[in-house]
Amino acid sequence: MYEAVASRRSVCGFTDRPVPREVLERVLSAAARTSSAPDFQPRRVYVLTERPLAELEKLVGERDAAGDPWGDSGCTPYPAAPKPPYHERGSALGAPAVLFCYVDRGLGPAQWSDVGMYLQTVMLLLRAEGLHSCTRMAWAKYHRTVAEVLSPPDELALFCGLSIGFEDATVSDGRTGRVAHDATVTVVDAMDLVRRVRAPAEVMGSTEAAEAAATRSTSALRSADVGALDPGGRHAYCGRRVPRVVARLNDVLVGRIRRIMSQVGLPP
Numbered sequence: 001m002y003e004a005v006a007s008r009r010s011v012c013g014f015t016d017r018p019v020p021r022e023v024l025e026r027v028l029s030a031a032a033r034t035s036s037a038p039d040f041q042p043r044r045v046y047v048l049t050e051r052p053l054a055e056l057e058k059l060v061g062e063r064d065a066a067g068d069p070w071g072d073s074g075c076t077p078y079p080a081a082p083k084p085p086y087h088e089r090g091s092a093l094g095a096p097a098v099l100f101c102y103v104d105r106g107l108g109p110a111q112w113s114d115v116g117m118y119l120q121t122v123m124l125l126l127r128a129e130g131l132h133s134c135t136r137m138a139w140a141k142y143h144r145t146v147a148e149v150l151s152p153p154d155e156l157a158l159f160c161g162l163s164i165g166f167e168d169a170t171v172s173d174g175r176t177g178r179v180a181h182d183a184t185v186t187v188v189d190a191m192d193l194v195r196r197v198r199a200p201a202e203v204m205g206s207t208e209a210a211e212a213a214a215t216r217s218t219s220a221l222r223s224a225d226v227g228a229l230d231p232g233g234r235h236a237y238c239g240r241r242v243p244r245v246v247a248r249l250n251d252v253l254v255g256r257i258r259r260i261m262s263q264v265g266l267p268p
Contacts, residue, residue, distance in 0.1 A: 001124070003127075004124045004125075004127040004128055005124065007127055008123055008124060008127050008132075008133075009132070010133075010134040010135065011132035011133065011134050011163075011165075011167050012134065012171055012172070013167070013168035013170070013171025013172075014094065014095045014096060014132070014163065014165030014166060014167065014168055015096075015165065015166045015167070015168045016096065017096065017165070017166045018049070018050070018096050018097075019049065019096050019097040019131065019164055019165055019166075021049075023129050023131070024047055024097065024164070026129070027122060027125040027126055027129060028045065028047075028122065030121075030125055031118060031121045031122045031125055033121075034114075034117050034118040034121045035114075035117060036111070036114035036117070036118070037110065037114065040107070040111060040114065041114075042103050042104060042107050042111040042114050042115060043101050043102065043103060043114075043115050043118050043159075044101075044102040044103070044104075044152070044156055045099055045100070045101055045102070046099070046100045046102070046150045046152070047097060047098070047099050047100075048097070048098050048100065048149070048150075049096060049097045049098075050096075052149060053096075053097070053098055055149065056145070056146065056149045057094065059145050059148065059149070060142050060145050063142075063145060094163070095134070095163035095164055095165040096164070096165045096166075097163075097164040097165060098139075098161050098162065098163055098164065099122070099161065099162040099164060100139065100146060100150065100158060100160075100161050100162075101115060101118070101119060101158075101159045101160055101161075101162065102152055102156040102157060102158055102159060103115050103156065103157055103159045104155055104156060104157070105155055105156065105157045106155065112159065115159050119135060119160070119162060122162065123135075123162070126164060130166070131164060131165065131166060132164075132165065132166070132167045133162055133163060133164050133165075134162070134163045135160055135161075135162050135163075136160060136161045136162070136163055137160045137161075138161075139158060139160055139161030140157075140158045140159065140160055143157070143158040146158060146161075190252065190253060
């Protein structure tokens with residue numbers, strides 16, 4: 001799984017080698033297990049290959065050359081003008097197979113996220129089969145042309161297309177980088193909460209500062225039974241007087257450490 005995630009990328013060029021139908025069916029059958037809330041399974045998928053796909057690409061090319069306006073399917077693919085840093089994270093965009101993913105027009109953004117999880121599952125399973133892919137949201141703008149070939153029910157909106165095939169190594173993929181892990185991920189554990197409460201007091205040298213920090217952390221500390229605190233209660237910690245909630249957190253941590261030490265045969 002880690003290898004599939006690491007090797008997945010948006011491939012810009014594919015060979016003419018056909019994608020076996022049995023492989024596509026195996027991937028899509030497995031991807032049906034993707035989570036959705038509350039198990040709506042909101043996607044509707046069509047896969048085009050060979051002559052039908054060539055006919056669709058010909059239609060799109062003719063209409064694009066004629067200057068026909070794109071139509072909005074109801075699933076707006078991108079903001080009109082992405083703000084930083086998102087406008088800097090774009091990527092470049094034929095393929096022997098294209099998966100068209102639809103969603104019911106009556107469903108909202110929450111179900112769109114379910115569709116996204118489904119597509120990610122499909123892309124990772126494709127890597128397990130030695131295939132690559134590329135999501136192409138612009139297909140939603142050609143939804144009327146696509147509908148001429150697929151004839152989907154009126155209640156469905158085209159979410160995106162997913163190009164599928166074997167990579168053409170002679171085509172530069174313009175692979176983009178990824179932002180640093182800590183730029184998008186924040187991990188909060190028990191010790192982090194203790195540090196948040198203590199830090200202002202250590203900087204300002206006052207019990208009042210520690211109390212203010214504890215108040216800011218109340219929502220994150222509900223599981224510690226903050227409501228039962230005595231506003232006037234104090235516990236000594238590292239030579240300072242801090243709110244009882246910190247002492248309770250410390251008691252929990254000490255208890256866990258003692259249990260671990262006991263399990264490995266160390267004295268308490």
